[in-house]
Amino acid sequence: MNKKALLVLVLIIFTLLSVSAGFFLGKSYPTEITPTDSPPPPPPPPPQVTSQSSSDGTRQLIMTATLNSDGTHTYTFSTTDDSHQDKQFVFTKTLDQTQTMAIPFNSWSPDNKYFFILEQTAGKDTATLVFPSSGVPFSTGEKYLDASDIFTKKGTGHRFDQATGWASNSLILINTTSDSGTKGPSYWLELPSLAVIRLSTTF
Amino acid sequence: MSSTKRRNTNAPLLVAGISLVVFLGSAYHFSRLPLCANTFTCTRPLEEQIDNQSAGMFLGQTVIPPKIDLLTESKDPTFTVLGDSTYEGEKHIYVDLSAQKLYAFQGGTPIMETLISSGLWGRTPIGNFNIQSKFRATRMAGGRGSDAYDLPNVPHTMFFYGDFGLHGAYWHNNFGHPMSHGCVNMRLIDARDLFNWADGPTASRSGTPVSVCDSFTSPDICIQQKPIK
Numbered sequence: 001m002n003k004k005a006l007l008v009l010v011l012i013i014f015t016l017l018s019v020s021a022g023f024f025l026g027k028s029y030p031t032e033i034t035p036t037d038s039p040p041p042p043p044p045p046p047p048q049v050t051s052q053s054s055s056d057g058t059r060q061l062i063m064t065a066t067l068n069s070d071g072t073h074t075y076t077f078s079t080t081d082d083s084h085q086d087k088q089f090v091f092t093k094t095l096d097q098t099q100t101m102a103i104p105f106n107s108w109s110p111d112n113k114y115f116f117i118l119e120q121t122a123g124k125d126t127a128t129l130v131f132p133s134s135g136v137p138f139s140t141g142e143k144y145l146d147a148s149d150i151f152t153k154k155g156t157g158h159r160f161d162q163a164t165g166w167a168s169n170s171l172i173l174i175n176t177t178s179d180s181g182t183k184g185p186s187y188w189l190e191l192p193s194l195a196v197i198r199l200s201t202t203f
Numbered sequence: 204m205s206s207t208k209r210r211n212t213n214a215p216l217l218v219a220g221i222s223l224v225v226f227l228g229s230a231y232h233f234s235r236l237p238l239c240a241n242t243f244t245c246t247r248p249l250e251e252q253i254d255n256q257s258a259g260m261f262l263g264q265t266v267i268p269p270k271i272d273l274l275t276e277s278k279d280p281t282f283t284v285l286g287d288s289t290y291e292g293e294k295h296i297y298v299d300l301s302a303q304k305l306y307a308f309q310g311g312t313p314i315m316e317t318l319i320s321s322g323l324w325g326r327t328p329i330g331n332f333n334i335q336s337k338f339r340a341t342r343m344a345g346g347r348g349s350d351a352y353d354l355p356n357v358p359h360t361m362f363f364y365g366d367f368g369l370h371g372a373y374w375h376n377n378f379g380h381p382m383s384h385g386c387v388n389m390r391l392i393d394a395r396d397l398f399n400w401a402d403g404p405t406a407s408r409s410g411t412p413v414s415v416c417d418s419f420t421s422p423d424i425c426i427q428q429k430p431i432k
Contacts, residue, residue, distance in 0.1 A: 055376050056269065057392035105318055106376045110266070165377030168264040173377055200349075201323065203380050 044069070054108035054115075058082050059133065061090075061115050063103050068094070075101040077117060079133060090131060091117075091144065098122070106165025108133075114191060116147065116163060116172070128163045130172070130191065138192055147172055147189050154196045158184040164203055173203050240325050240385035241366050242345035243353070249362055251338040254355040261352045261374040268356035269373050269391070271340055285314050285400035294401060294411045296369070298387055299419035300327060303379045305369075305389065307397060311422055314400065317393045320372065320382035324350045327385050327415055330432035332363040334410030337403040343370075346384055358391060359398035363413040364432065370394055387415075 048065040064076045074094045080087040093101065100120050107115045112133060119127035128147040137143050148160040151174055158176035161184070167173045170191045176184035188197040253273070259266040285307070292310015299306070300321050307315040321327040324346060338360045344353040354374060362368035369387045371394030378390055389397065401411040416425035 053392060055371075055373070055390045055392065106378060108376060110373055110376050164380050165375070167262055167375055167377060167382075168266065171262075171264070173380075203323070203377065203382070 050103060052103040052105065052107050054112045055110060056112070059108060059112050060084075061103050061107055061117075062087075063101065063117070065101070072096050073100070077103075079115075088135060090135070091129070093119075095119070099126075104163075104165070109166045109169050111169040113169065114166075125162055128172075145194070147174070150194055151187065151189060151196060156187065156196060156198070158187075163189075175203060240322075240345060240383075241343045244342055244344045245366055249336060249338070249341065249366055251340065252342045252355070253340050254342065257355045259352075259354040259356075259374060261354060263349060264374075266354070266374040268354070269358065271356055271358070273339065285396045290314065295423070296397070296401065296411060296413045297419045297423075297425055298327070298369075298413070298415045300329070300416065301418040303381065304419070305387065305393075305397075306419065306421060307400065308422060309400075313421065315393065315397060317390065318378035320375070320378050320380060320388040322383050322385040323381035324383070325385035327383070327387060328364050328367055328431050329415045329417060329427050330364070330430035331427075332413045332415070332432060334361045334363050334401055334403055334413060336362045337398065337401075337410075338362075343386070350384075352384070359394040361398060361401060361403070361410075363410075369397065369413070 045067055047067075049062065050065075051060050051062040053060055058081060060080045060082070062078050062080065064078075066074045066076070068074060072094050074092060076092040077090040078087050079090055095101065098121055102118045102120060104116070104118055107117065109115065114130055115133055116128050116130040118125050119129065125148065127149070129144045130147050131144045132138065138145060147163050151160045156176070158178055161175045161177045164173045164175055167188060172189040172191070174187040174189055174196075176187065178184040183202065186199045186201065186203045188199060189195075190197065253271050254268070255270045257268070259268050290309040290312050292312070294307070294309045294314075297306045297308070298304075298319065298321065303319055303321060305315065305317055305319045306313065340356045340358050341360050342353075342355045343357045343366075344351075346352050352374075356373075358371040358373065360368050360370040367385050367387075369389060371391040372383075372388035373391060375382055375388070376390075378388070382388060402408070404410040414425045415427075417428050418426045
C-alpha cells in the first residue's frame with residue numbers, strides 16, 4: 001500500500017469515527033424515568049342542580065350552576081311543571097368566584113305567577129330578580145326587575161336588607177335596616193305597579 | 204230634694220257594682236272557653252267546610268282559594284304518605300318557634316323538616332298537645348281592621364289546641380317568618396304530606412303528639428319557657 005492510499009484510508013477511518021462519535025455523544029440517554037406527558041386534567045365537576053317547588057307543588061324553578069375553566073360559574077334558570085314536560089329556559093348569568101346565585105324557599109308567589117331569585121356576595125343579597133313565570137315581559141318591557149334596585153331608588157330612608165317572600169299574590173315583603181344599622185320597618189313592593197308601601201308590622 | 208240627693212250619691216256605686224259583676228261573670232265565662240284565634244268562625248265543634256265558590260280576604264287583598272274535589276283526590280294515583288310503611292314507631296311533630304321550622308319524626312327517624320309561619324298577630328300556644336281533629340279543609344276568619352282575614356278552603360287542617368292548628372296557607376308564601384294569627388301555616392305540599400302522615404284521635408288512642416317549643420334541637424330537645432299544657 002502506498003502512502004497515498006494509506007492516507008485516504010486514515011482519512012476515511014477518521015471521518016467514520018468522527019461521525020460515529022458525534023452521533024453517539026450528541027444523543028442523550030435518560031438516566032431515570034421521567035414522564036414525557038402531563039396527565040390529563042381532571043374532568044370538570046358536574047353541574048350543581050338545585051330546585052325549589054311552588055307551594056302547591058305544581059311548578060319547579062331549577063338552577064344549574066356550572067364551573068367554567070376560568071373559575072367563574074354560569075347559573076342557568078328554568079321552570080317546569082310537576083310532570084317535567086314543560087321545561088322553559090328563563091335566565092342565565094356568569095359570575096366570578098366572589099358571587100353566587102340562589103333560589104330562596106319562598107321564591108314562588110302564592111299563585112305561581114311570579115318568582116324571584118337572589119344574587120349574593122358573601123352571603124348577602126345584592127340583587128333580587130323578579131320574573132313573571134309566563135315569560136311575558138313586564139309592561140315596562142323588561143324581562144325581569146331587580147326589587148332591591150327599585151326599592152333603593154324609591155328613597156324611603158331605609159336600606160334594603162332582604163326580600164323574605166310574598167305577603168300575597170302580588171306583594172313582595174321587604175325587610176330593611178336603618179342608617180344606624182338597626183332593624184328598620186318592613187315594606188311591600190307591589191307588582192306590577194312597583195309601588196312601595198311601608199308597613200306598621202315588622203316581619 | 205233630699206231623696207234625690209241620696210239617689211245621686213248611690214248611683215255611681217250601683218253602676219260600679221253592676222260593672223264588677225258583669226266583668227267577673229264575663230271573665231269566668233270566657234276563661235272556660237278555649238283560646239280562639241279565628242274569632243268569626245269559632246264554632247264548637249270545629250267542622251269541615253269545603254267552599255269552592257267564595258273568594259277569600261287577607262291583608263286587605265282578595266285571594267282565590269284552591270278548588271277542592273274530593274272525588275278526584277280519592278282516585279289520585281300519585282297519592283303517597285310520608286314514609287309510607289317504611290318507618291315504624293311513635294310519631295311526633297315539633298314546632299320550633301324561634302327557627303320557624305316544623306319537624307316530624309317517626310320512631311326517632313326524621314320524616315319532615317320544613318319552614319313554617321307561626322303567630323304574628325296572635326301568639327301560637329306553647330305546650331304539648333295532640334292532634335284533636337283533621338279536616339280536609341275548613342274556613343277561618345277573624346282579626347280586625349287591616350289584620351282581618353276570611354279564608355275559605357284552608358286546606359289540610361289539623362287542630363291541636365282549641366282552634367289552633369297546623370294547615371296549608373295558599374294566601375302567602377313567606378314561610379320562615381311569623382305570619383299567622385296563631386296557627387301554624389305551612390306550604391301547601393308540606394301540609395298535605397303531614398296531614399296524610401299524622402294520625403287523628405281514635406276511640407283507643409290520642410292523635411299524633413304536637414309539641415310547640417320556644418326552640419328545638421333534633422331529635423327531641425324541646426325548650427318551653429311557659430307551656431300552657
